[in-house]
Amino acid sequence: MNDTITFQSLRDANLERHKEWAKGNDLPLSFRGVELAGEVGEACNELKKIERKRLGLVGGKEDLDGLQQELADVLICVDLIAMDLGIDLAAAVRDKFNATSEKYELSTRL
Numbered sequence: 001m002n003d004t005i006t007f008q009s010l011r012d013a014n015l016e017r018h019k020e021w022a023k024g025n026d027l028p029l030s031f032r033g034v035e036l037a038g039e040v041g042e043a044c045n046e047l048k049k050i051e052r053k054r055l056g057l058v059g060g061k062e063d064l065d066g067l068q069q070e071l072a073d074v075l076i077c078v079d080l081i082a083m084d085l086g087i088d089l090a091a092a093v094r095d096k097f098n099a100t101s102e103k104y105e106l107s108t109r110l
């Protein structure tokens, strides 16, 4: 296991695990979309609990480990969609980040 994760190492691991998980079958994009929505929902649920705690409401819990895990799931699912469609996610993130900076006249670029 390598501590340094890159877009490419995530993609390589997703490709390898997909072979085990789906046993060589392609999964429909609708499955990938529902999978991503589920993970975003799980992340939002963790945020809800954190906000409940900060607002002093019952049912609050500041579980940063739980949020961390769900954010990781979201990122993994995003890469799975990009993988299925042959999208270079690193290039897409760079281009979009820079386009947004340019749009709002901010100097930070990737």
Ligand SMILES: [Mg+2]
Pocket: 039, 042, 069, 070, 073
């Ligand atoms: Mg999850």
